[in-house]
Amino acid sequence: MIAFEHVGKRYGGRFEALSNIDFRVSRGEMVFLTGHSGAGKSSLLRLIMRLERPSRGRVMVAGHDIDKLHPSQLPFYRRQIGVVFQDHQLLFDRSIYHNVALPLEIRGLAPRDIARRVRAALDKVGLLHREKALPIELSGGEQQRVGIARAVVNKPALLLADEPTGNLDPQLSADIMGLFEDFHRIGTTVMIASHDLALIARLRHRTLRLSEGRLVADEEAA
Numbered sequence: 001m002i003a004f005e006h007v008g009k010r011y012g013g014r015f016e017a018l019s020n021i022d023f024r025v026s027r028g029e030m031v032f033l034t035g036h037s038g039a040g041k042s043s044l045l046r047l048i049m050r051l052e053r054p055s056r057g058r059v060m061v062a063g064h065d066i067d068k069l070h071p072s073q074l075p076f077y078r079r080q081i082g083v084v085f086q087d088h089q090l091l092f093d094r095s096i097y098h099n100v101a102l103p104l105e106i107r108g109l110a111p112r113d114i115a116r117r118v119r120a121a122l123d124k125v126g127l128l129h130r131e132k133a134l135p136i137e138l139s140g141g142e143q144q145r146v147g148i149a150r151a152v153v154n155k156p157a158l159l160l161a162d163e164p165t166g167n168l169d170p171q172l173s174a175d176i177m178g179l180f181e182d183f184h185r186i187g188t189t190v191m192i193a194s195h196d197l198a199l200i201a202r203l204r205h206r207t208l209r210l211s212e213g214r215l216v217a218d219e220e221a222a
């Protein structure tokens with residue numbers, strides 16, 4: 001599903017934020033990405049989203065060198081990737097329903113299809129009963145679940161998350177990770193950048209560790 005082939009990323013003329021990164025993730029795998037602040041986790045995810053381009057090497061996704069995508073192909077490419085951020089980036093003047101509907105409205109889907117898919121996504125994250133609420137009325141953990149519903153509403157083959165539990169307490173963090181495991185169980189490829197080593201150790205999935213832009217460990221859970 002994802003293959004990094006000797007990938008390097010340099011911003012401007014500076015040092016390499018990522019050096020010679022080489023790994024593969026199979027379709028349907030769930031993988032954690034760890035490393036100190038500034039190790040290059042976000043850069044790696046941004047390369048997969050094609051928000052950045054590699055300075056060296058190739059990033060392959062679903063068999064394609066994504067550097068070769070034509071700009072007109074990018075919206076379609078990105079639609080196949082669901083992205084969850086730490087700060088969930090909800091629109092605070094829109095209801096939960098309309099936050100989740102946004103990616104489908106942009107695609108121009110029929111309102112009836114939008115309603116069906118939004119409700120299915122909200123149901124998966126346990127928030128169907130809050131569809132009329134505004135984000136401000138929800139707790140931090142619930143807001144993050146809205147962010148996840150919005151990320152999966154297009155039924156992406158690949159789900160990426162950058163510190164999705166960064167602001168949450170341990171129990172809510174475990175709940176959020178449980179949702180990612182649910183999507184992994186139904187076949188979605190999942191990659192999560194996280195600092196939370198204790199939680200990662202408990203969940204027992206493959207873990208890639210970055211340090212100063214290098215991939216220093218690639219470990220299957222024991």
Ligand SMILES: Nc1ncnc2c1ncn2[C@@H]1O[C@H](COP(=O)(O)OP(=O)(O)OP(=O)(O)O)[C@@H](O)[C@H]1O
Nearest residue numbers: 011012016017035036037038039040041042043044
């Ligand atoms: N757009 C950019 N321009 C210049 N330098 C950047 C840019 N984005 C990231 N960097 C640098 O690249 C390095 C890796 O940053 P990155 O954000 O990928 O790390 P990270 O592991 O995600 O860190 P954090 O956990 O703090 O988000 C850092 O030194 C950062 O300052």
